Amino acid sequence: MYFETRELSKEFGGLTAVKEVDFAIEKGKINAIIGPNGAGKSTFFNLITGLHRPSSGEVFFKDQEISHLSSNKIAELGIARTFQTTNLFERATVFDNVIVGHRLRTKTNLLDAILRTKRCKQEEEQCKEKAWEVLQATGLTHVATKIVTNISQEEKKRVAIALALATDPEVLFLDEPTAGINPDETNGLAGLITELAQMGITICLIEHKMKMIMQMADKIMVLNYGEKIAEGAPEEINKNEEVIRAYLGGEASA
Numbered sequence: 122m123y124f125e126t127r128e129l130s131k132e133f134g135g136l137t138a139v140k141e142v143d144f145a146i147e148k149g150k151i152n153a154i155i156g157p158n159g160a161g162k163s164t165f166f167n168l169i170t171g172l173h174r175p176s177s178g179e180v181f182f183k184d185q186e187i188s189h190l191s192s193n194k195i196a197e198l199g200i201a202r203t204f205q206t207t208n209l210f211e212r213a214t215v216f217d218n219v220i221v222g223h224r225l226r227t228k229t230n231l232l233d234a235i236l237r238t239k240r241c242k243q244e245e246e247q248c249k250e251k252a253w254e255v256l257q258a259t260g261l262t263h264v265a266t267k268i269v270t271n272i273s274q275e276e277k278k279r280v281a282i283a284l285a286l287a288t289d290p291e292v293l294f295l296d297e298p299t300a301g302i303n304p305d306e307t308n309g310l311a312g313l314i315t316e317l318a319q320m321g322i323t324i325c326l327i328e329h330k331m332k333m334i335m336q337m338a339d340k341i342m343v344l345n346y347g348e349k350i351a352e353g354a355p356e357e358i359n360k361n362e363e364v365i366r367a368y369l370g371g372e373a374s375a
């Protein structure tokens with residue numbers, strides 16, 4: 122067992138946003154979560170990445186129960202995520218945004234920083250090297266010195282992915298990585314996500330763009346009103362009657 126949820130549930134007042142969901146994320150693969158608006162996808166992500174505590178159920182990562190851990194601890198285990206709306210420092214450069222990510226892996230404390238100790242200098246170098254490495258991997262070296270406000274929407278999405286990659290994750294959760302960008306840019310990002318999976322990073326993403334998901338995902342889970350209604354390979358999901366019903370007249374045609 123690599124990464125799985127067991128009967129994971131979350132209630133907000135009287136509303137059950139996620140209901141007893143069992144899901145196994147496959148190592149090194151592209152795992153996708155789809156479902157109509159309000160189906161519970163983001164809540165499910167938030168439960169797995171430590172932003173919400175479950176009302177009941179468990180999350181296991183490599184045999185460790187992680188649902189009680191803080192998001193910082195979860196990130197230290199090698200689980201990174203991006204958000205639906207990119208939270209970047211808009212007035213800083215792309216490079217400075219990305220350099221922050223690797224600080225999770227360093228030990229420099231305030232005293233080191235004030236005294237400019239050897240450790241502080243070494244770790245600063247490590248962070249810079251890591252930043253260049255992830256900018257290269259995400260195709261962003263040409264905008265490294267640009268201020269984030271001045272780069273394109275697609276580049277901002279890539280910066281968010283680069284920032285997550287700088288934490289050295291094993292598993293990367295992407296919440297609608299291609300929301301708000303055009304079809305060409307979407308193809309570019311889909312290519313990047315596929316490359317990351319080929320590099321061995323396990324991907325789990327939420328997406329509304331069905332065509333893209335059907336082409337790139339290895340495995341799909343469908344949520345509807347908080348419940349898992351289907352799970353399987355894209356070909357199986359495509360012809361699943363309950364899925365088709367849930368989407369009838371829905372928004373899933375992009």
Ligand SMILES: Nc1ncnc2c1ncn2[C@@H]1O[C@H](COP(=O)(O)OP(=O)(O)OP(=O)(O)O)[C@@H](O)[C@H]1O
Nearest residue numbers: 133136137138156157158159160161162163164165
């Ligand atoms: N913090 C919260 N407090 C109360 N209700 C919430 C909260 N977060 C989500 N909900 C509710 O839980 C349900 C699931 O929401 P969620 O955002 O997880 O769905 P989603 O599938 O991600 O939707 P979308 O595709 O629109 O982003 C919705 O009815 C939503 O209103």
